[in-house]
Amino acid sequence: MKYLFVVLLSLVAQSSLAARILYDRITNDEGLSNSSVNVIFRDSRNYMWFGTWDGLNRYDGTNMVCYNNDPGDPNSLSSNRVRDILEQRDGILWVATDHGINRMDLDRNRIRRYYLGYESLVPSIENAYSITTASGVLVCSVYEWGLAGFSEEEDEFYPIVIPRLNTFDIRRICAGRDSQLWILTTHGLFCAPYRVKEGRI
Secondary structure, three states, X not given: OHHHHHHHHXXXXXXXXXXXXXXXXXXXXXXXXXXXXXXXXXXOOOOEXXXXXXXXXXXOOOOEXXXXXXXXXXXXXXXXXXXXXXXEEOOEEEEEEOOEEEEEEOOOOEEEEEOOOOOOOOOOOOOOEEEEEEOOEEEEEEOOOEEEEEEOOOOEEEEOOOOOOOHHHEEEEEEEOOOEEEEEEOOEEEEEEOOOEOOEO
């Protein structure tokens, strides 16, 4: 009988806790550009960003703002298929798509596209671009192209060469602790140390 009482008390407590959890469902009716969401990100200004198969969405809790590719507008996303989002610093977002990386200056409402070897071609695979920040420096990998860092001073990407590592088949990168760059390739997982000097790796 004691055991049954404890079980019932536990179930009541769980039911009470579940009843206090409230949520909102966000759909196309609320302005979401596509119901297939690839990535969710919250920036330092507490905006929620949703990268979908058909555009990038910014949500402030009430209103949704959509960013899409417009072939006739260079101040638009390079592609509507958004794969990754990160914040380099307040007001600067980087958005990886299936065809290009985008630097978004939120204060100036400007978007700059970078294709990294695919200016006139679309990558042969989905999710070809991967981005991370390593000690404040943006690093990206592009499948069948290589690894690169972004120079703020020169406003362009420069190649990163890692001895004895084929950087052409990188699928994913992530900056870890103690100045380490984790690299996932089609041949396995690797960890490479790095140093930052004058804003470059």
